[in-house]
Amino acid sequence: MAKSPARAAIYTRISDDKEGKELGVARQEADCRELAKAEGLTIAEVYTDNDISASRSSRKPRPEWTRMLDDAETGKFDVILAYSTSRLTRRPREREDIIELAEDFGIGLMTHVSGRPDLTTADGQASFRFGGTVDTSEADRTAERARRKQLELAQAGRHNGPRPFGWDIVGTKADQRLVINQAEAAVLRELVKRVLAGEGLWKLVNDLNARGIPTSTGKRWQTQVLRRVLLRDRNHGMRSHKPLGKNGKPSGKVELYKGQWEPIIDRETHDRVLATLTDPARRSNNRGTAAKYLLTSLARCGACNGYVVGTNEFKYELKNGRTRVYPHAYKCPHAGCMKVQRRMADVDEHVERVVVGVLERDGVRLLGGDEFAAEEARERIEALEAKLALTADQFADDVITGEQLKRITERLRPQLAAERVHLSSAQPEASLAEYTGPEVAQAWRAADVETKKRLIRLLGMTITIKRVGAGNGRDYDPDSVSITWP
Numbered sequence: 001m002a003k004s005p006a007r008a009a010i011y012t013r014i015s016d017d018k019e020g021k022e023l024g025v026a027r028q029e030a031d032c033r034e035l036a037k038a039e040g041l042t043i044a045e046v047y048t049d050n051d052i053s054a055s056r057s058s059r060k061p062r063p064e065w066t067r068m069l070d071d072a073e074t075g076k077f078d079v080i081l082a083y084s085t086s087r088l089t090r091r092p093r094e095r096e097d098i099i100e101l102a103e104d105f106g107i108g109l110m111t112h113v114s115g116r117p118d119l120t121t122a123d124g125q126a127s128f129r130f131g132g133t134v135d136t137s138e139a140d141r142t143a144e145r146a147r148r149k150q151l152e153l154a155q156a157g158r159h160n161g162p163r164p165f166g167w168d169i170v171g172t173k174a175d176q177r178l179v180i181n182q183a184e185a186a187v188l189r190e191l192v193k194r195v196l197a198g199e200g201l202w203k204l205v206n207d208l209n210a211r212g213i214p215t216s217t218g219k220r221w222q223t224q225v226l227r228r229v230l231l232r233d234r235n236h237g238m239r240s241h242k243p244l245g246k247n248g249k250p251s252g253k254v255e256l257y258k259g260q261w262e263p264i265i266d267r268e269t270h271d272r273v274l275a276t277l278t279d280p281a282r283r284s285n286n287r288g289t290a291a292k293y294l295l296t297s298l299a300r301c302g303a304c305n306g307y308v309v310g311t312n313e314f315k316y317e318l319k320n321g322r323t324r325v326y327p328h329a330y331k332c333p334h335a336g337c338m339k340v341q342r343r344m345a346d347v348d349e350h351v352e353r354v355v356v357g358v359l360e361r362d363g364v365r366l367l368g369g370d371e372f373a374a375e376e377a378r379e380r381i382e383a384l385e386a387k388l389a390l391t392a393d394q395f396a397d398d399v400i401t402g403e404q405l406k407r408i409t410e411r412l413r414p415q416l417a418a419e420r421v422h423l424s425s426a427q428p429e430a431s432l433a434e435y436t437g438p439e440v441a442q443a444w445r446a447a448d449v450e451t452k453k454r455l456i457r458l459l460g461m462t463i464t465i466k467r468v469g470a471g472n473g474r475d476y477d478p479d480s481v482s483i484t485w486p
Contacts, residue, residue: 237263
């Protein structure tokens with residue numbers, strides 16, 4: 001038998017390292033180093049793929065495995081050391097890679113517990129391949145048991161996994177259950193309310209991070225993380241389960257089972273959140289920045305009906321030394337069209353003037369309230385407040401006694417409170433109330449761009465910037481922008 005090679009590579013791998021401490025791969029490396037010492041080998045390199053499966057169903061790449069194969073072909077080492085052949089790989093195709101290394105480059109293989117397969121002979125290769133088949137079958141059986149266990153947990157409505165935002169995990173193993181974390185549940189309800197009111201996820205994320213509210217894992221919020229939290233069926237007390245196919249990928253439809261925990265929101269509210277966040281018309285912004293231009297992805301091109309976008313102002317130096325300024329504009333960005341462009345300031349001024357007028361005249365009805373009931377409630381509130389003011393003046397002028405003032409006040413104040421409740425119920429939600437009535441213009445000027453865009457959508461407005469002929473865009477024509485609403 002040939003003399004043992006002098007240079008060795010150690011390969012270690014573990015499929016699941018929940019705690020991230022790499023204890024499993026560390027033990028494998030220690031055993032391989034003992035083997036190298038006993039064989040008189042020097043360690044040329046250590047390759048570690050931690051928390052990565054090597055089964056057929058796994059599609060996760062193993063970067064260190066690939067690096068080891070490349071180094072073997074360059075002659076960096078002469079033998080591979082592994083704790084076992086199953087730690088090396090469970091994939092039949094990758095076993096062929098090891099055989100090819102033995103045949104083409106003379107790379108040997110030693111393991112701590114699986115022996116030393118002689119990959120230079122037909123029998124040794126057959127034995128190595130058969131061991132791979134056994135390992136693969138065991139991995140497949142393990143995957144089947146895991147899939148069945150996941151289904152059992154789902155059907156029983158049990159939680160499986162790390163602590164979700166909004167709940168705490170109490171108990172251990174079979175007695176483990178979720179109980180509502182009241183502080184986080186209050187935050188979740190607030191987020192749901194704000195999403196349904198039209199606020200963007202980026203804005204909510206910035207607010208959560210500014211307030212120092214972490215995720216359930218203690219990290220800062222990201223828009224996609226928040227979106228997943230808001231879309232969870234767990235929020236309304238249901239356990240979702242989507243089975244995995246033999247390839248490890250989700251297969252089939254999602255099934256819902258009654259969860260063993262109290263819901264934070266009801267099913268109807270969850271459905272509204274789902275409809276809001278999955279609406280194809282919803283424009284996402286994952287940059288964490290405020291909306292910049294009022295009509296970007298809101299107004300449409302009159303030529304192709306695609307959305308227009310806002311462009312920055314830029315300056316161009318002419319050869320004669322003069323500077324030409326191109327102002328902010330709305331333009332059609334779609335290939336094959338690009339036929340509409342209009343100065344942003346003109347269009348914004350026109351649209352905002354129309355929107356404010358609509359809100360002043362008909363905002364209560366269009367934003368979801370009852371304008372007639374609201375007006376009646378306002379009139380009664382004014383009358384009651386006038387009576388209270390008159391009563392106070394009469395007491396100050398000694399027209400009535402303190403006892404009479406008390407009796408009158410005790411009668412009027414409950415009526416006033418009731419009318420304020422009527423007014424509140426007849427108006428749109430609280431976040432929109434200031435955008436109705438005579439003070440709309442002031443509220444509109446103070447609003448940010450995202451709020452303005454939201455109001456335009458709530459009004460059901462369709463804004464179309466029409467195409468104008470060459471040379472006709474210098475002076476703004478209000479008729480070149482169509483604005484319609486219900």
